[in-house]
Amino acid sequence: MSYLSWENLVVGYPNKCPLIHPFSGEVNQPGIYAVIGQNGCGKSTLLKTWLGLIQPLQGKVCINNKPIPTEHDISQGIAYVPQFHAVNRYFHMTVQDFVKQGFGPKHKTTSADVQKILGMLSEWQLSGYENRSFHELSGGQKTRAMIARAIISKPKMLFLDEPLASLDSCCQLQLMDTLYDLSKEKKVCIFMIDHHFENFTSYISGKITFTRRHDQETSVVFI
Amino acid sequence: MPPSFLNLIQTFEFEFAQIALIATVLITLMCGCLSPVVVLKQRAYLGDTLSHLVFPGVIAGIIIAKFSSFPFWACVLIGATVTAFIGNFISEWILKTLKIPPDASAIICLTSFFAIGIIAISSNKGTRIDPESILFGDVLTLGANDLYVLLFSLIIVFISIISLRKHWDAWLSDPEFAEIVGFKVKLLDRLFPFLMTFAILSGIFAVGGLMISALLTLPTIIYQPRSVFSPIVVLLSFIGGILGILIAFSFNWPVGPSIVLVGFITILTKTFVVHLQTQRRI
Numbered sequence: 001m002s003y004l005s006w007e008n009l010v011v012g013y014p015n016k017c018p019l020i021h022p023f024s025g026e027v028n029q030p031g032i033y034a035v036i037g038q039n040g041c042g043k044s045t046l047l048k049t050w051l052g053l054i055q056p057l058q059g060k061v062c063i064n065n066k067p068i069p070t071e072h073d074i075s076q077g078i079a080y081v082p083q084f085h086a087v088n089r090y091f092h093m094t095v096q097d098f099v100k101q102g103f104g105p106k107h108k109t110t111s112a113d114v115q116k117i118l119g120m121l122s123e124w125q126l127s128g129y130e131n132r133s134f135h136e137l138s139g140g141q142k143t144r145a146m147i148a149r150a151i152i153s154k155p156k157m158l159f160l161d162e163p164l165a166s167l168d169s170c171c172q173l174q175l176m177d178t179l180y181d182l183s184k185e186k187k188v189c190i191f192m193i194d195h196h197f198e199n200f201t202s203y204i205s206g207k208i209t210f211t212r213r214h215d216q217e218t219s220v221v222f223i
Numbered sequence: 224m225p226p227s228f229l230n231l232i233q234t235f236e237f238e239f240a241q242i243a244l245i246a247t248v249l250i251t252l253m254c255g256c257l258s259p260v261v262v263l264k265q266r267a268y269l270g271d272t273l274s275h276l277v278f279p280g281v282i283a284g285i286i287i288a289k290f291s292s293f294p295f296w297a298c299v300l301i302g303a304t305v306t307a308f309i310g311n312f313i314s315e316w317i318l319k320t321l322k323i324p325p326d327a328s329a330i331i332c333l334t335s336f337f338a339i340g341i342i343a344i345s346s347n348k349g350t351r352i353d354p355e356s357i358l359f360g361d362v363l364t365l366g367a368n369d370l371y372v373l374l375f376s377l378i379i380v381f382i383s384i385i386s387l388r389k390h391w392d393a394w395l396s397d398p399e400f401a402e403i404v405g406f407k408v409k410l411l412d413r414l415f416p417f418l419m420t421f422a423i424l425s426g427i428f429a430v431g432g433l434m435i436s437a438l439l440t441l442p443t444i445i446y447q448p449r450s451v452f453s454p455i456v457v458l459l460s461f462i463g464g465i466l467g468i469l470i471a472f473s474f475n476w477p478v479g480p481s482i483v484l485v486g487f488i489t490i491l492t493k494t495f496v497v498h499l500q501t502q503r504r505i
Contacts, residue, residue: 074405079403080399082397082400090265091395093396101393101406146400149400
């Protein structure tokens with residue numbers, strides 16, 4: 001079974017220079033796939049194109065052997081962890097309510113779910129923060145709350161945009177261990193953006209690398 | 224009972240004062256329901272913009288009413304609605320195409336549409352309309368029919384917020400994550416400007432565009448809610464409205480500005496208290 005496949009894919013924004021040259025690929029094994037490259041080379045844009053949040057400039061993307069759905073649903077088993085700046089800084093939602101969003105819109109929250117959320121927060125060293133505002137957390141705590149929100153629904157595919165950037169080395173290791181366990185035990189396919197993975201090469205199943213000369217706007221991507 | 228208080232009570236025996244009181248209650252409840260979305264989505268400037276965008280539409284409506292058999296209110300309402308939506312569309316188009324900050328694109332449309340309205344007035348000398356009546360309104364001139372319009376608007380806004388509460392929360396907090404897990408992000412992207420335009424149009428002749436823009440902003444600044452529907456925000460909006468109308472009738476002040484002044488004084492008090500607390504911590 002193919003988790004994610006793409007053909008002659010070009011990503012970027014309309015009326016702008018494409019960010020990458022056409023490239024194709026397929027991921028049919030669970031594991032951790034690293035998306036690596038310099039700043040501004042199009043890593044986040046590629047992730048959002050895979051997710052269907054941005055239309056490709058050229059080519060097509062299939063998730064679970066089907067074209068990207070125009071309407072997403074929690075049952076599709078896809079979860080996304082954007083950078084923590086993506087969360088509205090004026091909305092002082094509690095951490096518990098924030099993580100609860102990971103269950104999706106149709107889920108009716110039970111007391112068992114609340115216990116599950118509290119357990120998840122404890123696992124990610126956020127015990128006692130459940131009734132605090134999300135914006136009272138530090139950068140690393142915010143990232144951990146966002147990861148808890150993404151994995152609480154037990155997704156089959158997980159996309160993370162630079163989750164290591166705001167974590168200390170202890171939490172980076174914890175995150176990589178958790179993701180490794182998810183990929184091995186629950187067969188989750190994980191795509192993760194960062195600038196480098198030197199300390200975690202043993203965790204990585206595959207790499208998608210962007211390269212670009214300093215005087216060029218379009219990157220070459222290879223797997 | 225002091226005579227001044229008795230006079231105030233007696234004022235409410237008049238029909239115009241009863242209508243003004245009910246209209247104020249309906250407007251403040253509606254603004255209390257919609258206020259968290261407006262403030263948390265950082266679209267407080269939209270209220271001000273819309274109040275100016277409707278200006279040329281109102282003028283066009285008045286001119287059309289003069290030369291046609293359509294009812295006056297229908298011409299004005301349709302004119303205002305059309306220019307509000309055209310202005311909104313142009314503002315979004317400029318914003319997305321030129322990638323400029325949203326307030327800058329709103330200001331461009333706000334001033335341009337107001338300018339079109341002023342030119343339309345000067346070109347039609349027979350049309351007697353005061354721009355201030357659009358911006359500041361007059362709740363004392365409302366009739367019973369206006370109350371039905373306001374009640375209808377309140378019901379629409381209330382149902383839209385309550386029935387989609389989870390979706391609004393997710394949309395406000397992190398729209399990209401919300402879209403991936405199946406919250407109705409695209410629906411809310413379209414529904415929000417519609418509700419905002421609808422709320423402002425319904426209250427424009429009562430308290431005026433600028434006042435309704437202030438009423439949509441003040442309650443959520445006074446109390447920061449943790450969900451899109453907050454009974455405390457609605458209650459604060461309601462209390463501000465009642466206090467404002469009592470002050471207006473006591474001192475013979477206009478109603479809309481009195482309500483806004485109550486909200487402003489509350490915000491100044493809150494700012495002062497927070498400032499003192501911060502100083503003590505230092």
